[in-house]
Amino acid sequence: MKKFDIRNIRVRKVNIDEIDDRMLLINLYATQAFTLIIGIIWILFQRQNSLHVLDIPNQWEFLAWGVGLAAAVIAVDLLISRWVPEEAADDGGVNDRIFRNRPIWHIALISFVVAVCEELLFRGAIQHAFGPYWTSIIFAAIHVRYLRHWIPTGLVFSISYGLGWIYIQSDTLWAPIVAHFVIDFIMGLIIRFRREP
Template sequence: MRKQRDIIKQLTDRELNVQLIISQFSLVFLSIILSYILFDSFVDWLNYFKLSYYDIVYYGAASGLLIVIIDLVFMYIFPKKYYDDGGINQRIFRDRSVGGIFLLALLVAIAEELLFRGVIQTTFGYLVASIVFALIHFRYLKKPVLFVSILFVSFYIGYIFVLTENLLVTIMAHFIIDFTLGLVIRFQKRGANNE
């Protein structure tokens, strides 16, 4: 079986974008279908979307920024090889516009949080959702620092959902993490080219 990195290298930028969009919309579609099947009423599932600005900012945005700061500190402490995912994140973010990074991070945050917190965690529990979320990032399994990082993020965001029962909060935290780290990758590349 070919490595994910090798497959991604063979894709054109357009093909990579199409695959990213298809995969994320598939998760959204799966989440909606499963919510119809697993919840007594679709309205029950919609109750997990609460427009609580305090929770969204305090638990969502602040937690996302805290995770980013911890991640950046670890990137500074550990050698680059410990954070190397085979160049996949660089390929996804390095040449994308800031607006493109924003939209992609938002799509990923919505898609993954709908499925993992909104369906799996509400149905099967915090532990199952957090472990499955970490395991789907299988390219990190052979990278202990990356895997521990994603495991921590998974459990932390899952815990935020336990506290708030609000998907808008976890979507915000997830978005802040992906958007900020996507910007770091993009601008590191730009800075490296200028040196």
């Protein structure tokens, strides 16, 4: 049996076109699993009860916070995409590759997984430690594909700050989860059903 040698591992920059759909999905779900694990560990180190963080509130007010923020974000994004050149908001084609050929149920699943995993880490753990401002800077920084252009970077920062704000106002993690899910799901549907010019 051949021995595994860690020195043979080579790291190189990969273009999105070099990755097939299967590998793109594996990468997406693996990074979300990693995000979830880090979030749970961080919450445990903060001596928070990770199950309590995800308690569903008795009142349904959190839905209004989540859907309201999502509607505002989608409206702003649609306005920006109407007047800003596509090159200024380019993410390297990642979102297009993720959502373009997916069935609706899979767009919903991806949106839900991303919303729960990222909000548990960023709002449930990091914001608890650093507050919404620094959390939003970290959130924008990990969305590396947007950092080449200031408009999407500013949008990601603003959305993250809005998610942190509704988390504070609603006192439940489900408000930002709902907002994150609705934003990703609607934007995924827009990409899926968009007509090419």
